[in-house]
Amino acid sequence: MTGKIIAGVLAPHPPHLVYASNPEQNEPRSEGGWETLRWGYERLRKSLFEHPDKKPDVILVHSPHWMTVLGHHVLGLPHFKGLSVDPIFPHLFRFNYDIKVDVDLSLLIAEEGKNEGLITKVMTNPDFRIDYGAITSCYLTNPDFDIPIVAISSNNSPYYFSNEVGQQQMEKLGRATARAIARSGKRAVLLASNSMSHRHFTTEPEIPEDMSAEHIYHHGQYLWDMEMLKMMREGKSRQLIDCLPEFMDMALAEVKAGALTWMLSALDFPSYKAEVHAYGSVIGTGNAIVEWDHFTNAKGLAGGGK
Amino acid sequence: MKSEVTSKSPSPVKTLKTPAGSLITACYIVPGLPQPLMASEKNPGWKRLREAMENVRDEIAASDAEMILYFSTQWLTVLGYLFQADKNPKWTLVDHNWHEFGSVQYDFKVDAEFASVYAREVKAMGHYVREVNYRGFPIDTGTVVAQKLLNPTNRLPAAMASCNMYAEKQETLSIGQAAMRAIEKHGKRVAVVCVSGLSSRYHTEEIPFEKDFISSAKDDEWNRKILEILGEGNLEDVSEVAREYSKQANADMGFRGIWWLNGLVGKTNDFTGHVFGYEPIYGTGNGVVGLYPKRAIKSVPGWVNDEADLVERFAKAPPRATAPMPSSANAHASAPSKSAASATSSSALDKIVTFEAPKSSAKASEKNVSSKKAPPPVGPYPHAKRVGDFLFLSGVGPRKPGTKEIPGVQLDAEGNVVSHDVEIQTRAVLENIEAILEEAKSSLKDVVDVQVFLTDMDRDFKTFNRVYGDYFGYVGGPSPTRTTVEVTALPTPICVELKVTAFLGSK
Ligand SMILES: [Fe+2]
Numbered sequence: 001m002t003g004k005i006i007a008g009v010l011a012p013h014p015p016h017l018v019y020a021s022n023p024e025q026n027e028p029r030s031e032g033g034w035e036t037l038r039w040g041y042e043r044l045r046k047s048l049f050e051h052p053d054k055k056p057d058v059i060l061v062h063s064p065h066w067m068t069v070l071g072h073h074v075l076g077l078p079h080f081k082g083l084s085v086d087p088i089f090p091h092l093f094r095f096n097y098d099i100k101v102d103v104d105l106s107l108l109i110a111e112e113g114k115n116e117g118l119i120t121k122v123m124t125n126p127d128f129r130i131d132y133g134a135i136t137s138c139y140l141t142n143p144d145f146d147i148p149i150v151a152i153s154s155n156n157s158p159y160y161f162s163n164e165v166g167q168q169q170m171e172k173l174g175r176a177t178a179r180a181i182a183r184s185g186k187r188a189v190l191l192a193s194n195s196m197s198h199r200h201f202t203t204e205p206e207i208p209e210d211m212s213a214e215h216i217y218h219h220g221q222y223l224w225d226m227e228m229l230k231m232m233r234e235g236k237s238r239q240l241i242d243c244l245p246e247f248m249d250m251a252l253a254e255v256k257a258g259a260l261t262w263m264l265s266a267l268d269f270p271s272y273k274a275e276v277h278a279y280g281s282v283i284g285t286g287n288a289i290v291e292w293d294h295f296t297n298a299k300g301l302a303g304g305g306k
Numbered sequence: 307m308k309s310e311v312t313s314k315s316p317s318p319v320k321t322l323k324t325p326a327g328s329l330i331t332a333c334y335i336v337p338g339l340p341q342p343l344m345a346s347e348k349n350p351g352w353k354r355l356r357e358a359m360e361n362v363r364d365e366i367a368a369s370d371a372e373m374i375l376y377f378s379t380q381w382l383t384v385l386g387y388l389f390q391a392d393k394n395p396k397w398t399l400v401d402h403n404w405h406e407f408g409s410v411q412y413d414f415k416v417d418a419e420f421a422s423v424y425a426r427e428v429k430a431m432g433h434y435v436r437e438v439n440y441r442g443f444p445i446d447t448g449t450v451v452a453q454k455l456l457n458p459t460n461r462l463p464a465a466m467a468s469c470n471m472y473a474e475k476q477e478t479l480s481i482g483q484a485a486m487r488a489i490e491k492h493g494k495r496v497a498v499v500c501v502s503g504l505s506s507r508y509h510t511e512e513i514p515f516e517k518d519f520i521s522s523a524k525d526d527e528w529n530r531k532i533l534e535i536l537g538e539g540n541l542e543d544v545s546e547v548a549r550e551y552s553k554q555a556n557a558d559m560g561f562r563g564i565w566w567l568n569g570l571v572g573k574t575n576d577f578t579g580h581v582f583g584y585e586p587i588y589g590t591g592n593g594v595v596g597l598y599p600k601r602a603i604k605s606v607p608g609w610v611n612d613e614a615d616l617v618e619r620f621a622k623a624p625p626r627a628t629a630p631m632p633s634s635a636n637a638h639a640s641a642p643s644k645s646a647a648s649a650t651s652s653s654a655l656d657k658i659v660t661f662e663a664p665k666s667s668a669k670a671s672e673k674n675v676s677s678k679k680a681p682p683p684v685g686p687y688p689h690a691k692r693v694g695d696f697l698f699l700s701g702v703g704p705r706k707p708g709t710k711e712i713p714g715v716q717l718d719a720e721g722n723v724v725s726h727d728v729e730i731q732t733r734a735v736l737e738n739i740e741a742i743l744e745e746a747k748s749s750l751k752d753v754v755d756v757q758v759f760l761t762d763m764d765r766d767f768k769t770f771n772r773v774y775g776d777y778f779g780y781v782g783g784p785s786p787t788r789t790t791v792e793v794t795a796l797p798t799p800i801c802v803e804l805k806v807t808a809f810l811g812s813k
Contacts, residue, residue, distance in 0.1 A: 068403040069508045070588070083442040088384060090440045119512060125405040127398045129444065153402070157510045202385060203434045220716065283385075 003181040003188065006054050008263040008270075009044060010232075010290040011191040013063065013136035014282035015086045015093035017041070020209055023143065027094040033209030040278020040289040041140040047275070047291060048141070048189060054295045057186040058102045059142060059149045060177065062259040063133035063193040066153040071119030072173055073153040074106040077126055086132040092208060093132050095139070100148040105188075108180035109150065115179075116172040119155075137193040152177075154258060163245035170258035174265025181266075190266055192259035196228060197221035197251035197286035204283060217284030224251040225279070225286040232274040232290050237264045251286070264292075272297035322369040328602035329489050331371040331497050333567055333577075334362050335536070336456070337592035338380050338448020338501040343455055344407035348515040351585035358583030358594035359455040365596065366456060371497035373417055374457050374464045375485065377566050378501035379559035380448035381468040386434025387481065389421040390466035392443065401447045412450050417463035417494075424467060424488035428481060448501040456499065465496075469562055475549065478562050482569025486605040498570060502563030504529040504584075504591030505555040513588070521589030528555035529591035533584055536595045539577030541568050558590075571599070572606045679741035681705035684797055689742045692810065697746050699806040701759070703798060704734030707741065715799050726801040728766040732773040735804050743808060750777055752808040756788045759803040763792035766801060 018026055020033040049055050066073070078101055086093035106122060113120035134151045155169065181188045199221055205213040216222045224247060231240040241261055264270070270292050277289040324331045341349070342356035366374065381388070399410040418439070425435040449466050457464060467485065470477070489496050505525035513519075520526035528551055535544050544551075545568035548561035568574075582594035674688035675697070683689065683700065690699045705712050714730030717723055736750075743749050756778070760766050767790070778784050786806075796803050 066402055070403060070510070070512070073403075073405075085440055085442045085444055087381075087388075087444050087446075090438055090443050091436065094440060094442065119510075121406075123405050125400050125409060127409040128400045128405055131402075157508055200384070204385065 001185045003184045003186045004294075005178065005181055005267060006056055006187045006189060006295040007048060008190045008267045008292040008294060009141070009192065010260060010263075010288055011041075011044075011061075011137040011141055011193055012037075012195040012282075012287040012289065013065070013133040013140075013193045014195065014285070014287060015089050015132050015136055016208065016282050018095065018136050018139055019089075019092040021140075021143075023095075023139065025096045025098075025139075027096075028092055030092075030209050031207070033211055034214070034280060034282060036280040037278050037282070037287055037289065038140075040280075043277040044141065044289055044291055047277075047293065051295070055187070056147060056189040058105055058184075058188045059138060059147050059191060060105075060152065060188055061134045061137050061149060061191040061193055062152045062154065062262050063131055063137065064154045064254055064259065065131040065133035066151065068121075068153040068155050069157055070155075071121050072113055072155045073121045073123050074110055075101045075128075075130075075149075075151045076103055076106055076110075076122035076124045077101060078103050080126075080128065080130055082129055084130055084132050084135050093136070095132065095135055097130060097135050097145075099130060099135075099138070099145055102148040102150050102184075102186070105180060105184045105186065106150050108183055109152070109177055112176035112180045112183075113173060116176045118169060118172055118176065123153075133193045137191045141189070141191060152262075163248050166258055167241070167244060167261050170261035171265040173258075174262045174267075177262065178266040178268070190263045192263040194254045194259045195282070195285045195287045196225045196254075198254045199251065200282075200284040214281055215284070216281045216286055221251050221286060225288070229276055229279065229288055229290070233276060235271045235273045237267075237269045237271070237274075237292075240264070241269070254285075267292055267294055267298075270294070270298065322365060322598060324370055324495065325599055325602045327604075328599055329493070329495050330486075330571065330599055330603040331369045331495050332365070332599070333498040333500065333541075333571065333597040334456075335500045335502060335563070335567070335593065335595040335597075336362065336452050337503050337587065337594070338378055338446070338451055339503065339587045339590065339592065340401050340404045340407055340410075340447055340451055341587045343451045344404070344410065345515070349518050350516075351518060352515075352587060354583050355585045355587070355592060355594060356455065359452075361582055362594060362596065363456045363458070366497045367461065369497065370495055371462060372494040373420065373492075373496045374453070374462050374499055375420075375489070375496050376449050376452055376464060376466045376499045376501055377469060377482075377485075377563060378446050378448035378452070378466070379469050379503070379563045380446035380501065381466065382446075382471045382559070383468045384471060386436065387425070387428050387470060388436050388438050388468040389425045390416050390443075390445070390464075391418045391421040391425075391437035391439040392416060392441075393418045395443065395445060397442055397445070399445065399447060399450050404447075410450055410454065412445065412454065413460075414445075414453060415460040415463050417465050417492075420463075420465040420488065420492050420494075423491050424465065424485055427484040427488045427491075431480060431484060433481075452499055452501045462497070469559060469566070471559065471562075473562070475545075475565050478565035479545075479569030479573070480609070482566040483572065483606060483609045485566075485570045486572065486603065490605055498567065500563040500567045502561065503558035503587075504532060504593055506558040506590050507556045509589035518586045518588060520586045520591055522555075525555040525591060529584065529593065533581050533593050533595065536593075536597070537579045537581045539579035539597060539600075540575040541571065541577055541579075541597055542573050542575045544568075545573065555591075571603050572609075574603075576600045675742065675746045677707075677742045677745035679707050679744070680738045681707050690746060692746060695809060695811050697743070697748060697752070697808040697810050699739065699742055699808070701803045701805045702735055702738050702742065703796065703800045703803045704731040704738070705798065705800070706734065707738065712798065712800055715801070717799060723799045726762075726766070728760075728769045728801055729773055731800060731802050732770050735802055736773075736777050739804060739806055746808075746810065747813055748808050748810055751784050752810060752813075753778070753784050753786045753806050754809045755807040756786045757805040758788060758790040759793045759796065759805070760790065761793060761796060761801045763790075770802060
């Protein structure tokens, strides 16, 4: 059977959302916070898991916090267990993870990436620590971690040249991913683990979850986010991609790491409308949970890379 | 090209003589990539780098240093500054990119007390700080590699400080200087290690490890030049060209490590320098450098951040700004100007350093005036000075009183000006002037002369003039003489400054 992408998701990874959820795996405790976004993830989970035919076999995540300088790396061992401490917010995120990896699909992506002319590498060091970005997006999408994942690194090198060169690589990686999924015969969800506008406060309130201190960093940044979300909601993913390099510069956007481009390319730049499950700020950065429901809107399509 | 820049053979271990009274025994710059530690057998250059670092290790061991302080450009923070405060951090490091070289078990001895002292110094400067004492906190590859090679048996306690990736030159220099104050308070002799690479352009294609080379000839040339200057001990000179070097050769984290180091030693060239080695690692440039103080290094009393730096940066801002808002056809039509108007402080503004107003001079005929309601000065000058019947105000900008926030300016991530709103800024300037005059029991009515400085006459004069008219020149209002000139730059990212003189008479 040909594999299918059932959804692509813009799935931001502020560790604050894990902290606020108080899962037993996370060491620090909180009084909650950032409900708008957490409830958005709840709506995403409902959308992904409620329909038995839609339920994914594998979750792919591209995180900007696994940074590589040579090529795109994928996790290449079936199981990773350990403690991931966020180097920026260690007081909020110290997560004991236990994660299964779909190595078959990882290998297919590495192979198809090479076919696209990309450098790909398979990470097989058992001591490797999974980054907090991937864990956060995966936890919020599937708190039980009962679905194996494929984690893909962010390759930083093309950005020595320009944002555009970086984006071109990510389009290729997206096509490679779509072909790999088709070959795998699996139903896959793609998580682009990125916030939107990324300018943030340089201090934090005494109680990190003090919501009276939370708001978007500034209005211009908010307008940028809304402009981007509008395109997503109108199904203008090509136009969205064209605007990304400017968005990256103007709003310091984390999409620079390329996850959104990768995901939309794998979906072959859908023209149907995406569903915004939530938008909210975390220490001033803009974050949106947005789903491209490929299962409903592109029935029978394997995604891009035809 | 000077030949000593290319390492051939390890130099003999020097017996260092710490200058009398100096708490700094020596400063070192070492690379933080894992190859010298984990894969030195794969490339002769990587091996030479390892040997160079082992030379540094022996030199430190033979010195009277009591502690090693690391500042690594790989320990990046975006929120203030972090300090390692776990007395015994233990974990297994696997590099994000070089995982194929295996894992490094570490078990370090940290001087947590120093972390506290240093954190307190940085906090007192108004920064967010955190002492990190968490099991499993990921110590960066750079610090681990340096510590493993330079202090392999934990003979000396170590201190580890982070690098804020958004901090500019001025802030990074000051964070370095804060380390010197902390060292003095702590009282131990310290070998200072800045973990930083040179040019940081990796090969983007796979190469056989044994065939490594610097990925660009231009980078190589710059690296050699930088090492030549460091080899002469001229740290301050390198710090001054760091920005250009970064632009030209993609220096590691904007060569912030050098700013930190130069700040720590109080911005000086007073060193003897030695280059232990220079080699490529997967296209990047990596040098091992020793800097030996010629005199005792001490913290600088009343250390001030160079305002010159603000001028250097903001003078380069694009003079004719472009609209910062989304520009696609269906963008909110009114967004650009509205948003520029409501623009708020950017982290770049946090770098503006303000001063306590100087106390009045001894002369009885002079009296300094300073107002709590006006923004603190950015240099050692009072808000105003009364001499006889006249009150002379220092140049006044639009910065908001009590803050570093500048109304009506939008900056990009680098702190470059994206747009200005002269109307907002002019009003803010005049409000600040009113506050200062009020402090001297005066008001705008007493103003007899105004000098106006605009950074963009073409764009701003008309608007400025209109707003000015609201305060001066209306029927029955004050009508001071006025001179208006265009200037290339003002010390902070503002577009208007006013210099005012008032006649107080017998008031
Ligand atoms: Fe992030």
